[in-house]
Amino acid sequence: MSQQKDHSYDVIVVGSGASGGWACKRLAEAGLKVALLEAGRPQSDKNFTEHQPAFELKYRNRAKEIVRKTRPIQVKFGVCNEYTYNWFVNDLEEPYTTPADKPFNWMGRLRMTGGRTNVWGRVSLRFSDLDFKSASLDGYGENWPLGYKEIEPYYDLVEKYVGITGSAEGLEHLPDGQFQPPVPLTCQEILFRNRVKEKLGRTVMPTRSANLTKPINGRGPCHYCGPCERGCMTHSYFNSAFTTVADAVATGNCTLISNAMVYKVLMDSDGNRARGVLYVDRSTRQALEINTRTVILCAQSQESVRILLNSATPQYANGLANSSGVLGHYLTAHVRSGGGRGEFPAFGAKPSLGGPKKPLGIYIARFRNLANTPPYKKFLRGFGYEGAASTEFNWDAPGFSETYKKALLEPRTSIDITGFGEVLPRWDNFVELDPTVKDIYGIPVLKIHMSDGENERAMIQDMGDSAGEMLEAAGAKNIRTYAHPSAPRWALHEAGIARMGGDPKKSVLNQFQQTHDIKNLFIMDASGFTSNPCQNPTLTIMALCVRSCDYLMSELKRNAI
Numbered sequence: 001m002s003q004q005k006d007h008s009y010d011v012i013v014v015g016s017g018a019s020g021g022w023a024c025k026r027l028a029e030a031g032l033k034v035a036l037l038e039a040g041r042p043q044s045d046k047n048f049t050e051h052q053p054a055f056e057l058k059y060r061n062r063a064k065e066i067v068r069k070t071r072p073i074q075v076k077f078g079v080c081n082e083y084t085y086n087w088f089v090n091d092l093e094e095p096y097t098t099p100a101d102k103p104f105n106w107m108g109r110l111r112m113t114g115g116r117t118n119v120w121g122r123v124s125l126r127f128s129d130l131d132f133k134s135a136s137l138d139g140y141g142e143n144w145p146l147g148y149k150e151i152e153p154y155y156d157l158v159e160k161y162v163g164i165t166g167s168a169e170g171l172e173h174l175p176d177g178q179f180q181p182p183v184p185l186t187c188q189e190i191l192f193r194n195r196v197k198e199k200l201g202r203t204v205m206p207t208r209s210a211n212l213t214k215p216i217n218g219r220g221p222c223h224y225c226g227p228c229e230r231g232c233m234t235h236s237y238f239n240s241a242f243t244t245v246a247d248a249v250a251t252g253n254c255t256l257i258s259n260a261m262v263y264k265v266l267m268d269s270d271g272n273r274a275r276g277v278l279y280v281d282r283s284t285r286q287a288l289e290i291n292t293r294t295v296i297l298c299a300q301s302q303e304s305v306r307i308l309l310n311s312a313t314p315q316y317a318n319g320l321a322n323s324s325g326v327l328g329h330y331l332t333a334h335v336r337s338g339g340g341r342g343e344f345p346a347f348g349a350k351p352s353l354g355g356p357k358k359p360l361g362i363y364i365a366r367f368r369n370l371a372n373t374p375p376y377k378k379f380l381r382g383f384g385y386e387g388a389a390s391t392e393f394n395w396d397a398p399g400f401s402e403t404y405k406k407a408l409l410e411p412r413t414s415i416d417i418t419g420f421g422e423v424l425p426r427w428d429n430f431v432e433l434d435p436t437v438k439d440i441y442g443i444p445v446l447k448i449h450m451s452d453g454e455n456e457r458a459m460i461q462d463m464g465d466s467a468g469e470m471l472e473a474a475g476a477k478n479i480r481t482y483a484h485p486s487a488p489r490w491a492l493h494e495a496g497i498a499r500m501g502g503d504p505k506k507s508v509l510n511q512f513q514q515t516h517d518i519k520n521l522f523i524m525d526a527s528g529f530t531s532n533p534c535q536n537p538t539l540t541i542m543a544l545c546v547r548s549c550d551y552l553m554s555e556l557k558r559n560a561i
């Protein structure tokens with residue numbers, strides 16, 4: 001039996017990460033009354049440990065087994081460690097399932113205000129019309145129902161607020177943005193960039209990243225301490241907990257309700273309008289209802305679609321807002337299992353265990369299947385690389401005593417690059433409810449069906465081969481490349497399972513992330529992506545969200561919702 005909380009909120013936003021933070025900020029600053037329901041706990045500077053050395057921890061951050069006991073999936077990504085593990089979901093309490101032959105690691109499930117932005121890698125890249133209109137170019141899948149011109153002003157707005165460091169490169173397929181000054185490259189990165197351009201014509205640039213190099217809005221520039229995934233007391237990287245959410249709450253119009261695990265969207269008696277949501281208070285296990293005029297799901301792709309599947313009604317027996325039948329289908333993520341590493345001269349760089357460490361390196365822009373190049377024969381679409389130079393101690397040095405100590409100090413400098421490639425949307429990559437498993441709150445969990453296709457396999461192979469080619473062109477020594485199957489570890493960039501489109505028979509959302517079926521129900525996370533271009537998704541998630549909020553407000557004004 002659930003209890004009613006009858007506050008009069010204009011909008012309920014579910015989830016306080018990249019998208020939810022922006023939805024709250026945009027709407028609350030415009031004067032709307034917003035309830036922000038977040039399954040996780042409140043985040044605070046007190047939890048940040050970026051300056052705490054490992055020797056101060058009980059297990060010196062070396063006992064993965066301790067973390068594995070409660071987070072066997074989350075621990076597979078290094079950002080879930082002894083410092084941070086209680087920010088993450090307890091995998092045993094909130095499981096998901098997969099078919100035995102299709103393992104899928106659903107990592108990066110946060111349960112804190114800020115969601116994944118607490119620990120994200122911060123790489124921030126724009127999409128272009130090569131992405132939005134990719135189906136017109138190669139005939140695969142569907143175009144997005146909007147183009148670059150429509151989203152461009154929102155990229156500008158979001159970048160200026162978030163603070164993106166980067167360099168203008170003039171590439172049509174990777175548009176320049178409103179950049180703060182770039183973080184300088186190391187000598188090896190400069191050498192690599194110059195030689196790759198000269199010999200192969202490919203563009204290597206400083207990573208475009210949500211780390212400040214200049215102060216904004218009371219946030220200080222980055223001081224290069226390194227482990228951003230443990231928080232940042234100077235607020236120098238973008239985390240929605242201390243930026244968008246804090247701004248929204250400061251207006252007095254946004255109420256953050258923590259530990260609120262949303263189970264389902266509630267519909268009115270005629271089944272045409274969302275009237276609120278049902279959630280479970282994680283600390284008391286009490287079921288509560290809250291009413292509103294509009295519901296916006298921003299819980300991260302799989303979580304938002306899980307809520308819709310759990311909200312099925314007689315009218316929408318296969319999931320709410322699913323008259324098209326595509327809800328849950330076309331799951332995409334990025335493949336990131338091809339790349340390489342090579343050694344470079346140290347150029348005077350010295351290894352250090354506690355010295356300054358810049359938290360970002362290089363990005364290599366996509367070079368396959370561009371609009372003005374002949375189609376690449378082996379696969380559709382493309383990939384970029386993230387990478388960095390690093391200088392380490394010579395841990396493998398031979399010998400003992402003085403000889404060993406001397407050899408240990410010999411710097412070993414290398415560049416590592418990892419491809420991030422587009423996964424084609426396919427019907428048979430999908431999520432559904434598992435009819436037999438519930439989480440500890442009694443909410444049915446997802447079963448995730450995801451596997452590599454032919455296109456991804458060919459792309460991963462090319463990521464490895466092309467990494468070797470570029471490292472060789474740059475003069476690296478001891479080059480090692482790799483190209484493994486992606487499963488079960490895709491990049492944490494899942495998207496597309498409530499896709500946008502112009503045709504309500506083939507899509508769940510319109511171009512403003514409003515469900516075709518229910519006018520006062522929106523999904524503003526990456527579920528709406530019609531395809532999942534190789535660029536990291538979050539900048540686009542945020543820009544789309546602000547654009548959709550502006551549309552929502554104009555619709556509310558004219559009483560169309």
Ligand SMILES: Cc1cc2nc3c(=O)[nH]c(=O)nc-3n(C[C@H](O)[C@H](O)[C@H](O)COP(=O)(O)OP(=O)(O)OC[C@H]3O[C@@H](n4cnc5c(N)ncnc54)[C@H](O)[C@@H]3O)c2cc1C
Nearest residue numbers: 015017018019039108115116121122123262300525536538
């Ligand atoms: C380690 C890591 C590195 C990454 N690196 C990059 C990168 O370099 N560049 C990039 O673009 N992206 C990166 N990403 C992805 C990026 O973090 C996400 O794209 C982005 O945060 C997604 O935003 P979101 O609003 O959809 O979800 P999130 O930011 O995950 O927020 C969702 C929130 O919803 C809450 N929630 C979930 N279910 C419910 C529920 N039922 N009820 C109430 N609340 C709920 C969660 O607790 C969470 O706080 C990375 C992610 C990870 C984990």
Ligand code: SF4
Nearest residue numbers: 222223225226228232
């Ligand atoms: S490296 Fe920069 S952004 Fe990251 S935690 Fe340190 S100061 Fe903050």
